[in-house]
Amino acid sequence: MVKPVDDQPDLSILASFSGEGGVERMVLNLVNAMAERGLHIDLLLIKTHSRHLHEIHPAVNRIDLGSRHTATSLLPLARYLKQTNPPCLLAAKDRAGRIAVIARILAAASRTRLILRLGTNLTAAFAHKPGWRLFLRRLPIRLLYPRIDRIIAVSEGVRADTLTVSGVTPEKVVVVRNPVVTPQLLEAAEAPSPHPWLGDPKNPVILGVGRLTVQKDFPTLLRAFADLRARRPCRLIILGDGRQREKLQAMSDELGISEVLALPGFTANPYAYMKRADLFVLSSRWEGSPNALTEAMALGTAVVSTDCPSGPNELLDGGRIAPLVPMGDWQALSKAMQRMLDQPPDPTLLCESVREYNAQQSADHYLEIMGLASV
Known part of the structure; x- marks a missing residue:
């Protein structure tokens, strides 16, 4: 595990690097673009199985939460938030965002603003799930998303779907295009x-x-x-x-x-x-x-x-x-x-x-x- 540095980060980012997929690439591009501006960034890793990790800007402080699944990262994340109390935590996926909400509550880290990057059309992704599993997927979203400070959707379609699925207020969800071209x-x-x-x-x-x-x-x-x-x-x-x-x-x-x-x-x-x-x-x-x-x-x-x-x-x-x-x-x-x-x-x-x-x-x-x- 990489130890956090003494200085408080400007930004913490929670991400799972489980392969070489699009989300991992977008997180990499975003982290590097921010690090080039001189921001002090803590990158909180749920999984570390990706070649992309070798491309991360050297100034980024990588912290392995010691978990191999998003759900089991809850307590390590809560400990991190309690000890560090960063001004902002960006969660890179739906599950990471939900876990971050609970971790912030456990850590009583009210100072930390929570931002979710959502890159999936949830309705389409859940469409093939049977009824009871669909209910279990939707319920945490309805309960937890309102506790997120801002949601960044990667497209207008994702924004519209998120509003429907989560029930959050429209001003909470904004669209930012993916950091694709480098x-x-x-x-x-x-x-x-x-x-x-x-x-x-x-x-x-x-x-x-x-x-x-x-x-x-x-x-x-x-x-x-x-x-x-x-x-x-x-x-x-x-x-x-x-x-x-x-x-x-x-x-x-x-x-x-x-x-x-x-x-x-x-x-x-x-x-x-x-x-x-x-x-x-x-x-x-x-x-x-x-x-x-x-x-x-x-x-x-x-x-x-x-x-x-x-x-x-x-x-x-x-x-x-x-x-x-x-x-x-x-x-x-x-x-x-x-x-x-x-x-x-x-x-x-x-x-x-x-x-x-x-x-x-x-x-x-x-x-x-x-x-x-x-x-």
């Missing part, structure tokens, strides 16, 4: 080509990125790709690991596309793929604000997305910038993919449309909301 992202995109398929004009490459889970709905992408492949040459690369790998491999055999599908697994630099792909496709059933879609647009790559809750509709301006298709509709997705390959949009338009997702600008908004802009 100089490091743009630099990483210029790395040498990571795959032999990239850069072949006769066989355009379609790219998907994300955990191989139900949420990302890659089966719909496979069906759409198989339909498109019957009409024109193309190849598909899906980056990521997850429980559905075997299912996707078996499905590709059934669809007859296994020779033109690559599943390289997780890569620390998906941006070199994004920069060189002919088309990026988001086939998700739900998101908060899809980082991979934002990253692809920031690199000027043509995109297609499902109109899932929440985020793609805002990013693509209701379909004005790039096509939005109904969730699970592989036929509509296939047609949209063909249209983007035949008539790709202006890369400059794509880049300009995600200017708000700059990490420095996002950090400025966070600090203003937390009352730390002058620190």
Whole structure:
């Protein structure tokens, strides 16, 4: 465990680093952007299983709470709040936010302002839960969210959903765009080509990125790709690991596309793929604000997305910038993919449309909301 330094932090951030997912990357970008401003930050870690931890700014004070689950971090967090009494605690996820509310009560740390960053459309994420489990998920939100000082939603869709699910007052929930675009992202995109398929004009490459889970709905992408492949040459690369790998491999055999599908697994630099792909496709059933879609647009790559809750509709301006298709509709997705390959949009338009997702600008908004802009 890293010992807290004697000086009280300007800000404490509670986060779980359990992998290389979008939340971990956004926390990393946000922490580093704030640390570059000279803020004294305590990063309270629930889990420490992520390569991203090696990229954290050296000035950030990392504190391992000694817990491997959010629920069991309650007492260590309460002890920290009682001993340190920081002016502000930012919780990076829904569960972390709920635990932080209880910990603040136990620690009697009334001076500490509690801010929650919420990156998920809760209604969509809970939709597949049975009735009793749905009730158990919603009840703590209704009870605990009103005790949070401010909630930062990553999209207008997440904000609207949060108001419905939690019952908090509208002025408590504000929207701040994710800190997606960084100089490091743009630099990483210029790395040498990571795959032999990239850069072949006769066989355009379609790219998907994300955990191989139900949420990302890659089966719909496979069906759409198989339909498109019957009409024109193309190849598909899906980056990521997850429980559905075997299912996707078996499905590709059934669809007859296994020779033109690559599943390289997780890569620390998906941006070199994004920069060189002919088309990026988001086939998700739900998101908060899809980082991979934002990253692809920031690199000027043509995109297609499902109109899932929440985020793609805002990013693509209701379909004005790039096509939005109904969730699970592989036929509509296939047609949209063909249209983007035949008539790709202006890369400059794509880049300009995600200017708000700059990490420095996002950090400025966070600090203003937390009352730390002058620190």
